[in-house]
Amino acid sequence: MKQQDLDNILRKVADLQVFCEYGQRTLPILDEISSFMRQISSAVEDLNAVIEVAIVNIPKAAGQLDRVTQATTQASHDILNILDRMVGTLDEVVTVVSSGMMEKDLNDATTKMSGVVKMLVEKSGWDEDIVRLAETWESHLQHLRMTGPTNNLERLLKDLQTDCTEIMMALQLEDITQQHIGAVMGTIDGVAEGLRKLTVGFFETAETRELPVSTPLPLDPELVGERERKKMVEALLEKARTGEL
Amino acid sequence: MTSMKILIVDDSITIRRIISTALKTVGYSETVEAANGKEALAKLENGNVDFIITDWNMPEMNGLDFIKEVRSKPMYSSLPILMVTTRGTEHDVIEALQAKVNSYIVKPFTPQELKEKIEGILKTVQVNTL
Numbered sequence: 621m622k623q624q625d626l627d628n629i630l631r632k633v634a635d636l637q638v639f640c641e642y643g644q645r646t647l648p649i650l651d652e653i654s655s656f657m658r659q660i661s662s663a664v665e666d667l668n669a670v671i672e673v674a675i676v677n678i679p680k681a682a683g684q685l686d687r688v689t690q691a692t693t694q695a696s697h698d699i700l701n702i703l704d705r706m707v708g709t710l711d712e713v714v715t716v717v718s719s720g721m722m723e724k725d726l727n728d729a730t731t732k733m734s735g736v737v738k739m740l741v742e743k744s745g746w747d748e749d750i751v752r753l754a755e756t757w758e759s760h761l762q763h764l765r766m767t768g769p770t771n772n773l774e775r776l777l778k779d780l781q782t783d784c785t786e787i788m789m790a791l792q793l794e795d796i797t798q799q800h801i802g803a804v805m806g807t808i809d810g811v812a813e814g815l816r817k818l819t820v821g822f823f824e825t826a827e828t829r830e831l832p833v834s835t836p837l838p839l840d841p842e843l844v845g846e847r848e849r850k851k852m853v854e855a856l857l858e859k860a861r862t863g864e865l
Numbered sequence: 866m867t868s869m870k871i872l873i874v875d876d877s878i879t880i881r882r883i884i885s886t887a888l889k890t891v892g893y894s895e896t897v898e899a900a901n902g903k904e905a906l907a908k909l910e911n912g913n914v915d916f917i918i919t920d921w922n923m924p925e926m927n928g929l930d931f932i933k934e935v936r937s938k939p940m941y942s943s944l945p946i947l948m949v950t951t952r953g954t955e956h957d958v959i960e961a962l963q964a965k966v967n968s969y970i971v972k973p974f975t976p977q978e979l980k981e982k983i984e985g986i987l988k989t990v991q992v993n994t995l
Binding site: 693696697700704707785788789790791792793794795796798799846849850852853856857860861865 | 875877878879880882883886887890922951953955958959962968969970971972973974975976989
């Protein structure tokens, strides 16, 4: 049944009512039908207006979500590119440090420095403060020789590389969010399509339209929280291993 | 570094890059990539793939159908497959296991987790082929 059909019925009921009144055979049921049809007609008109607004707004909202997804993906790529460059540079620096080139430079510098300090002590005529400075320098030098000058630097650089990898791993969130947005967008598209069909021929048997297969709305996991879900997965894998599943 | 060639199947280029980087940090540097099951089947035919890491939700051919297709070929019946996905319901895991996936990770994951899963699968596969 369409809006036009509804209007026709309403007109016929009104004609019948007039005819009955004219023939002094007013039936209460005709009054009730007439009033009911008028109410329906007005409700349908209201619903139509709401649906028309929704049909325009829903694709707009879906488009905005799509743009958000694209922008997030682009940002993730940019971050990944920068991190890739950082990891590459850190790799080069670690290679230089571990090859001992810096250690050699440092050894040359400390040898020169030791010579200068020794000369300073002699020239000062064994001044108490200068002697104390020379002793402090010697103790620092011993410490440097024991720990190795590059060990700490190498460790720090490797820590930086680990940090870069952790940032990369955190970008998985972008994909997880995108999958959920994709599922919501599939549902929104389905609703918009349903509404569009409703306005074309409401009350008509509309053919059911399935949502895109690639974007099913994810089921709520039985277990909330990453750790709990991983535990559940491990328990199932163990059952599969032991043949219980 | 090991010489094992790993096929990474995921429609998200970000995730493919992340998995590839994670694999490199734990010693697996040789990887090939595919954006869906169909593309992955072609890559599988082209090269000597030793291990598959696949997502579930993908266009064209999803991960589950891809695994079923791979397992239907006798030459790939024992090829190690690890599923890495956001799908984390009990029903999902059981369905994947029934499709004969070797192991399963719910995203997000860490490089260490990935390494442990790969090593675990390889151990099991070795034991089974002895």
